[in-house]
Amino acid sequence: MKKLFPFLVLIVLISQAPAQTTWSVRFSNAILNRYKPTINALTNKGWEYSNSIVLRGIEKTYQATGDTNYLNYIKAYIDTYVDNTGKISAINLSPTLDKIHPALLCLFLYEKTGLTKYKTAATQIRNYLLTSGNFKTTPDGGYWHKNDNTHAYDNVMMLDGIYMAHTFLAKYGAMFTDNVAIDTAVDQALLIASHVYDNTKKLPYHAWDYSKSKSWANPATGISSEVWSRGLGWYVAALVDILEYLPASHPKYDQLKNLLNDLAAGIKDNQDSATGLWYQVINKQDSAGNYLETSGSGLIIYALKTAVSNGFIDTSYLSVAEKGWAGLQNEVGTYTDGLPQIRSFAPAMSVQDNYLEYTSAPYLPVNCPTATGTQHPHGYCGFLLAASSMEYPVNVYTFVGNGYWSDSTNWNNKIKPPAILPPGNEVIINPANGGVCTLNTSQVVYRSSSVIVNNGKTFSVNSNLVLLK
Incomplete structure (x- = not known):
């Protein structure tokens, strides 16, 4: 079972979602x-x-x-x-x-x-x-x-x-x-x-x-x-x-x-x-x-x-x-x-x-x-x-390595999320066994996107995680 990560550092702003054509x-x-x-x-x-x-x-x-x-x-x-x-x-x-x-x-x-x-x-x-x-x-x-x-x-x-x-x-x-x-x-x-x-x-x-x-x-x-x-x-x-x-x-x-x-x-x-x-x-x-x-x-x-x-x-x-x-x-x-x-x-x-x-x-x-x-x-x-x-999700980004969020080699297919994650996207935190995903850079996530931490995995938030709505 997967769970939604409870954001440790959260700034709530009011913003309109980008135009959608789905x-x-x-x-x-x-x-x-x-x-x-x-x-x-x-x-x-x-x-x-x-x-x-x-x-x-x-x-x-x-x-x-x-x-x-x-x-x-x-x-x-x-x-x-x-x-x-x-x-x-x-x-x-x-x-x-x-x-x-x-x-x-x-x-x-x-x-x-x-x-x-x-x-x-x-x-x-x-x-x-x-x-x-x-x-x-x-x-x-x-x-x-x-x-x-x-x-x-x-x-x-x-x-x-x-x-x-x-x-x-x-x-x-x-x-x-x-x-x-x-x-x-x-x-x-x-x-x-x-x-x-x-x-x-x-x-x-x-x-x-x-x-x-x-x-x-x-x-x-x-x-x-x-x-x-x-x-x-x-x-x-x-x-x-x-x-x-x-x-x-x-x-x-x-x-x-x-x-x-x-x-x-x-x-x-x-x-x-x-x-x-x-x-x-x-x-x-x-x-x-x-x-x-x-x-x-x-x-x-x-x-x-x-x-x-x-x-x-x-x-x-x-x-x-x-x-x-x-x-x-x-x-x-x-x-x-x-x-x-x-x-x-x-x-x-x-x-x-x-x-x-x-x-x-x-x-x-x-x-x-x-x-x-x-x-x-x-x-x-x-x-x-x-x-x-x-x-939806429009894109799924999966962290599979060990270390910093900003290092693209830690992400599946070396594709890391954009600094502003648009609506309808998903990030899955699934570090290698014994590994940790460390957020070391500011990351913006629209409310209708999600950051999911798989059971037994560790997500360390050392920088701002900003939720736009």
């Missing part, structure tokens, strides 16, 4: 420009995942750039629903996992502002899911995706639900030492895999019905018929996020990590060789009507790159992510407002009866923005998460 920034800026005063102007969904998945992408852009416009935009959305005491009105809640996801942003805001109201709100959502009795489970303990009057989701688990609810629980548990929250997230992720994962294909089907009675469910197994791109994307992104918050000592850490590795193999095997993307129905590339789907592809790229960066999967998967990222950028257009548009993703949809329903109207690919009809946020989410993982 896709992360360009899309984030476009969203802030288009949808005012909050992201709900895009969806009109209120306290629900459709809004928070886009803001989760903008959160990643904020983490990389330190631009407070992004922080304030996220805060404006959350403050619409969270009052000054941290209460979320019951009118905004209902027993669906789709309404858990915005609570991730409460955790983010608590981290960045220190305001207790955001912790209070997050705790309310944690308790609403775990202890209120509003959420029903299958006889083997799996959360129904929804508990509503339609009964369409009775006894149904979906891959989507792991991302919508359990990434939040994992982070909440890590932040507040809540083992119940952490264990619930892990157990739910593994439980659905036990029902929908196909070990031959190394891919998961979209959903599972305990009762085996839904029109889409296999009457013998209860499993749905297809491997859906965005469902797979939600799931592998969730696994990566959960693993990031899970201590390696957790008894089911290896089980979750092994599952991620198996899925990565299936994902690699089904990547389109020409474009680097993945199809709407992942494993039926040559079937009539299938189409390249960018939201699931973006989530997959994010998951692979993040997993490689954290050592969860082999570094060979980086080339898979890079090929996907190259293909994803080819699906960026320019909308009539002169700002970027993401193309060719599936609109909002649930589990379908068969292949034809996954690949025909009303689930043909859409763009966002679009001139007419519903504006779907999923394309923004997939693209922003992919961009944030592929574009």
Whole structure:
């Protein structure tokens, strides 16, 4: 595990980050420009995942750039629903996992502002899911995706639900030492895999019905018929996020990590060789009507790159992510407002009866923005998460020798950081065995860059380390 070095000598200045031209920034800026005063102007969904998945992408852009416009935009959305005491009105809640996801942003805001109201709100959502009795489970303990009057989701688990609810629980548990929250997230992720994962294909089907009675469910197994791109994307992104918050000592850490590795193999095997993307129905590339789907592809790229960066999967998967990222950028257009548009993703949809329903109207690919009809946020989410993982850190500088920071021979490939480290860069302190990295010259680091000291390594600060924000 790596840790962020606590700066010993710190001067805080107020400064604007240099202009950025990354896709992360360009899309984030476009969203802030288009949808005012909050992201709900895009969806009109209120306290629900459709809004928070886009803001989760903008959160990643904020983490990389330190631009407070992004922080304030996220805060404006959350403050619409969270009052000054941290209460979320019951009118905004209902027993669906789709309404858990915005609570991730409460955790983010608590981290960045220190305001207790955001912790209070997050705790309310944690308790609403775990202890209120509003959420029903299958006889083997799996959360129904929804508990509503339609009964369409009775006894149904979906891959989507792991991302919508359990990434939040994992982070909440890590932040507040809540083992119940952490264990619930892990157990739910593994439980659905036990029902929908196909070990031959190394891919998961979209959903599972305990009762085996839904029109889409296999009457013998209860499993749905297809491997859906965005469902797979939600799931592998969730696994990566959960693993990031899970201590390696957790008894089911290896089980979750092994599952991620198996899925990565299936994902690699089904990547389109020409474009680097993945199809709407992942494993039926040559079937009539299938189409390249960018939201699931973006989530997959994010998951692979993040997993490689954290050592969860082999570094060979980086080339898979890079090929996907190259293909994803080819699906960026320019909308009539002169700002970027993401193309060719599936609109909002649930589990379908068969292949034809996954690949025909009303689930043909859409763009966002679009001139007419519903504006779907999923394309923004997939693209922003992919961009944030592929574009940052811009550069990584690794100290591998013994001695002074200023000596380029102590740095990997003899490349040492510039005296002013711009936003989105990373310095890793990993001296040779028994060695020390000694900062012997003034170094400026933007807040959205990081200096990381690997465990067991020594960083001696003998000069000013200046943090700009």
